[in-house]
Amino acid sequence: MLSIKHTLFLVSGVSSFIIFYMGLVNFITSVDNSTGLILLIFSIFVAIGTLLATVSISKSITKPIEKLTQNMTKFSKTKKMSNKNKIKTNIKEIFELNENFENMGKTVEKTIEVQKEYVEKLKIMDRKKVEFSSMVSHELKTPLVPILGYVQMLQQEELLGKLNEKQKEAVDEIYLSTKKLERLIGDILTTQKLDLGKLVFDKENINISELLYGIIKEFELETTERKINININLSENLQIFSDKNRINQVFSNLIKNSIGFVSSNTGNITIGAKDSFNDVEFFVQDNGIGISAENQNELFKKFYQVDTSTSRKRGGSGLGLAICKGIVEGLKGKIWVISEENVQTTFFFKIPKKSIKISVPNKLK
Numbered sequence: 001m002l003s004i005k006h007t008l009f010l011v012s013g014v015s016s017f018i019i020f021y022m023g024l025v026n027f028i029t030s031v032d033n034s035t036g037l038i039l040l041i042f043s044i045f046v047a048i049g050t051l052l053a054t055v056s057i058s059k060s061i062t063k064p065i066e067k068l069t070q071n072m073t074k075f076s077k078t079k080k081m082s083n084k085n086k087i088k089t090n091i092k093e094i095f096e097l098n099e100n101f102e103n104m105g106k107t108v109e110k111t112i113e114v115q116k117e118y119v120e121k122l123k124i125m126d127r128k129k130v131e132f133s134s135m136v137s138h139e140l141k142t143p144l145v146p147i148l149g150y151v152q153m154l155q156q157e158e159l160l161g162k163l164n165e166k167q168k169e170a171v172d173e174i175y176l177s178t179k180k181l182e183r184l185i186g187d188i189l190t191t192q193k194l195d196l197g198k199l200v201f202d203k204e205n206i207n208i209s210e211l212l213y214g215i216i217k218e219f220e221l222e223t224t225e226r227k228i229n230i231n232i233n234l235s236e237n238l239q240i241f242s243d244k245n246r247i248n249q250v251f252s253n254l255i256k257n258s259i260g261f262v263s264s265n266t267g268n269i270t271i272g273a274k275d276s277f278n279d280v281e282f283f284v285q286d287n288g289i290g291i292s293a294e295n296q297n298e299l300f301k302k303f304y305q306v307d308t309s310t311s312r313k314r315g316g317s318g319l320g321l322a323i324c325k326g327i328v329e330g331l332k333g334k335i336w337v338i339s340e341e342n343v344q345t346t347f348f349f350k351i352p353k354k355s356i357k358i359s360v361p362n363k364l365k
């Protein structure tokens, strides 16, 4: 690409040469030697004058344009107008171009500043909102402790007296509902802690086999009642140095989902783990209704449920998988799903085997 400077020099160079060449030809071919000489000297002066004028015009046009280009490049990188490299010019068009650029730059600078302020305010508001709801959830959880305590005392009849059948049914119902509420508030609190980057992770040596057998024991009652087959697939003896309770919580959420989406009598759930380089890869597989490809991307978002009508029957708030993702990522791992509708769904998650510095994800930062 040609610059203005080079174009000007090319045009004036060619013009000067033509003028000089015409003067020279005229001098050689002219009969009157003195007139020829005068014309040759004149053509030399005109040629030199043209070159000098070009140098001067070039300086007054190209210098400010070069500076303006530099200023624009700098602005596009820094988004800040600089007071250095000020442009001085007497050429009207360049002066106006520079004025327009400076005005536009100041407007952009101001807009960016305002935008930053808004983002900062939004972050503060978001944090306050999470802190407030965290406080509310905490306050809601506190009264549940005595409620559950007294309900359990009522269930053990010898402590607070005998109950008739209807009273027993009512107390059992209160117990189940309170447990559901406790779990929901617990999930909300965990999600808020994850959002605020306040979820604390412990580290200990975990025997994977013990961990898996312990987990399926928690679900024995429910799976036996609904005749759902639950088994473990573990071919090797694995150890991991990580947070046992949190891994348990991830398994618990995934198995609860599987139980909710398989049919009684034919339901089949397999949980397991295998060695995967520096990680242990865990999985929970079921032969339930499955999840369509388009819904698989949304699953790990807070409050997301594929079918709210079945979920209303099944219960649940759509926080389980978001919590799983938060925990797994907090333990420096990864979670994903592979599913075929009405055939099979497998949730996988990988967690590093060795002790690593565990940092908590902070989504609000």
Ligand SMILES: Nc1ncnc2c1ncn2[C@@H]1O[C@H](COP(=O)(O)OP(=O)(O)OP(=O)(O)O)[C@@H](O)[C@H]1O
Pocket (backbone or CB within 6 Å): 187, 253, 257, 258, 261, 286, 288, 289, 290, 291, 299, 304, 305, 306, 307, 311, 315, 316, 317, 318, 319, 320, 321, 322, 345
């Ligand atoms: N194994 C599965 N089979 C089919 N669908 C599933 C399975 N696991 C999750 N889903 C779908 O993903 C949605 C989100 O699951 P998630 O565990 O986050 O919420 P939830 O189970 O509805 O409520 P919560 O876990 O908070 O009690 C579920 O509502 C369901 O639509």
Ligand SMILES: [Mg+2]
Pocket (backbone or CB within 6 Å): 253, 256, 257, 316, 319, 320, 321
């Ligand atoms: Mg769930």
